[in-house]
Amino acid sequence: MSHTPSRQDFDHYMAPNYAPQQVIPVRGEGSRLWDQQGREYIDFAGGIAVNSLGHCHPVLVEALKDQGEKLWHLSNVFTNEPALNLAKALVDRTFADKVFLCSSGGEANEAALKLARRWAVDHHGEHKDKIISFYQSFHGRTxxxxxxxxxxxxxxxxxxxxGGILHADYNDLESVRKxxxxxxCAIMVEPMQGEGGIVPGKQDFLQGLRDLCDEHNALLIFDEVQTGVGRSGELYAYKNYGITPDILTSAKSLGGGFPVGAMLATDAVAKSLVIGTHGSTYGGNALASAVALAAVEFIDTPEVLEGVKKRHDLFREHLETINRKHGVFKEIRGMGLLMGAQMSDAYEGRAKDILPLAIEEGLMALIAGPNVLRMAPSLVIPEADIAEGMARLERAIERLVAAA
Structure with missing residues (x-):
């Protein structure tokens, strides 16, 4: 007997740790999605900054189909060509000398933190174990x-x-000095906080972290799970600042929708990850690596990266136009196509109320906490889809204002 799943099936069969929208998308193409009833939506959410080339991009589909007919998975007793090609591509395009492949951003950050602790033990002893990160940061669910x-x-x-974990205030270097x-052993930072409200790091703050790490023989870890692979307008956001970390983590946009993550490190640091110290069952999976390589090679081009910067300006112009009419935003911020609109005082905490209204208008968006509307669309979203999506967003905001 055939069964068409419903939203009620989620409540019946799935663990209750999520509260998904009522609609169930079944098909996607580019920056548009269709649900079970055939209703169309424009996607400004991008799977939370994952669908870097939208839905079913032909370059990624071709890579998946091609690899799917060759080799899917091997244990880590063996290596495979797609994993080696992906690692080389990442090394060739970044500061890094070595790559560890895994399946998610959480795994990549777990590996980075374990590596930092292991490196500190190897070079300085057991006492050097403190990790500093920042309030409102997000690094995964392990x-x-x-x-x-x-x-x-x-x-x-x-x-x-x-133990051994300390938190400072983001963009406040003095709080780190204390x-x-x-x-x-390490300072871990997002060059732009994502879940914390789409807050870009200040140049002098991030440079100050680099200087403090150098002064105290500590490692600087950039969590670029959300900002990486073209999202900021550069392949990785550290390039926007001219500040080089010792370890960088990547996921989300890296696979364009296929689960994959990577930790990148310098030779001097990566040497501590000796045989048996860490692993990932699906890390370096041939399917994931083939898709990620296709994504990286397509995105890391002047056409795509310059296009991201141009689209950033379009998003900002539309949001500012909406705000001049309705006064719902206090600040519009972000880099590239990871943007946040902080709600004005009159609409404090109301960002989440926009999402169901936007769905009803045919638009998928996100929040970054209760007070920031977040957008992380395809890096190649057509300008016509931006304009139509913003028209739908404005209708949702008009309804929010009318109900206030």
């Missing part, structure tokens, strides 16, 4: 990464958190 993340709500209720010392 117990280590959620503890390093600066939002206690994600780690509460699971028992004692790992915590850093010779027992610091």
């Amino acid at each position: 117990f280590f990464t959620v503890s390093v993340g600066g939002q206690p709500k994600y780690s509460q209720g699971f028992g004692p958190v790992p 915590l850093v010392g010779d027992d610091t």
Whole structure:
């Protein structure tokens, strides 16, 4: 007997840790989606900054089909050509000398944190174990990464958190100076906080972190899970600042929708990840690596990266136009195609109320906390889709204002 799944099936069969919208998308093409009833939506959410080339981009589909007829998976007893090609592509395009492949951003950050601790033990001893990160940061859902993340709500209720983790204020270098010392093994930072509200790091703040790490023989880890692979207008956001980390993590846009993650590091640091110290069952999977390589090679071109910057300006212009009419935003910020609109005082905490209204108008968007409307669309979203999506967003905001 055939069965057409419904939203009620989620409540019946799935663990209750999510609260998805009522619509169930079944097909996507470019920056548009269609649900079970055939209704169309414009996608400004991008799977939370994952669908870097939209839905079913032909370059990624071709890579998946081609590899799917050759080789899917091998254990880490073997390597494979797609994984080696992806690693080479990432090394050739970044500061890094070595790559560890995994399946998600959380895994990539877990690997980065373990590597930092192992490196510190190898070079300085057991006492050098402190990790500094920032309030409102988000680094994943493993117990280590959620503890390093600066939002206690994600780690509460699971028992004692790992020790040696300190939190400072983002974009406040003095708050870091108060915590850093010779027992610091790493500072972990997002060059632009994503879940924390789409807050770009200041140039002098990030440079100051680099200087503090150098002064105290600590490692600088850039979490670029959300900002990486073209999202900021450069292949990785560290290039916007001219500041080189020791370790960088990547996922989300890296696979264009296929689960994949990577940790990139210099030779001097990566040497501590010796045989047996870490692993990932699906890391370096041939299917994921082939798709990720296709995504990286397509995105890392002047046409796409310059297009991201141009689209950023279009998004900002539309949002500012909407705001002049309705006064719902206090600030519009972000880099490239990761943008946030902070709600004005009159609409404090109301960002989440826009999402269901937008769905009804045929638009998918996101929030970054209760007070920031977030947009992370395809890096190649057509300008016509931007204009139509913004028209739908404005209708949703008009309804929000009318109901206030």
